[in-house]
Amino acid sequence: MLRHVTFRAPSASLVARCTVRSFAAHRAGEGSLEPDEEEVKAARKWLANLDADAIRQKATCDVSFSRSSGPGGQNVNKVSSKATLRIPTSSLLPLLPKLIHQHVLNSRYHAAKSADVVVQADDSRKQTDNLNTCFRKLHDLIVEAVRAAVPGETSAETTKRVEDLQKAEKLHRRKAKEYQSKKKSARRGGGRDD
Structure with missing residues (x-):
């Protein structure tokens, strides 16, 4: 037995914001x-x-x-507790920053044929717990996509440390070159005073 429950957005203008052109550009x-x-x-x-x-x-x-499938006894056979959450990308992408659109579309939850994000959960015996797990997985997907697409902020101490290391590396490289240069000129006889 399959039950369908549909949640609708309070505003239909969110779906209209996703233009076909920007969606196609990100897909490409x-x-x-x-x-x-x-x-x-x-x-x-x-x-x-x-x-x-x-x-x-x-x-x-x-x-x-x-x-649900798998072990679980009679509860699995009698109760429809597995939750499947489907969100059309035309509804989801306008809610997200443009930087992470490609990461969401490349995720394992994206069904390319239907252009939906599909998340499933059957960990619990309760429908509400499985539904909450689906939304938690979706939230985790979005957070991971933002962290993958958006570089982290560099602190002032780290920036200063990197600059100091770069200066030290340049100084070391210059000394090594001068040492090699003196060694070569000594071989040629240019470094001896006769």
Whole structure:
């Protein structure tokens, strides 16, 4: 027995924001260019303000429950507790920063044929727990995509340390070259005073 529960977004304008052109450009891989600093800052700010329930409240989701497979006794055979969450990418991508669109589309949860993000969970005997697990997996996917696409901020101490190491390396390299130069000139006889 398969039950369908549908969550609809409070605003249909979110779906309209995703233009066909930008979606097709990201699908073709054109979004893989080096991100500019403003996009990176916006993505960091978005991640800092990300609420675990934001996607649940704003995206158009289709949730279905079915019987789990594998061990579990009679409960597995009688109760439809496995949760399957389907979110169309046209509903999900407008909610996310543009930098992570390609990472979401390349994730293992993206079904290319249906253009949906499909997340399943059957860890628990309860439908609500499995549904919450699906949304948690989706949240983890988004956080991992942001961390993969957005470079981390470098602290002032790390920047100073790197600059000091680069200066030390240049000085060491210059001394090594001078030493080699003196060694060669001594072989040629240019370094002896007769």
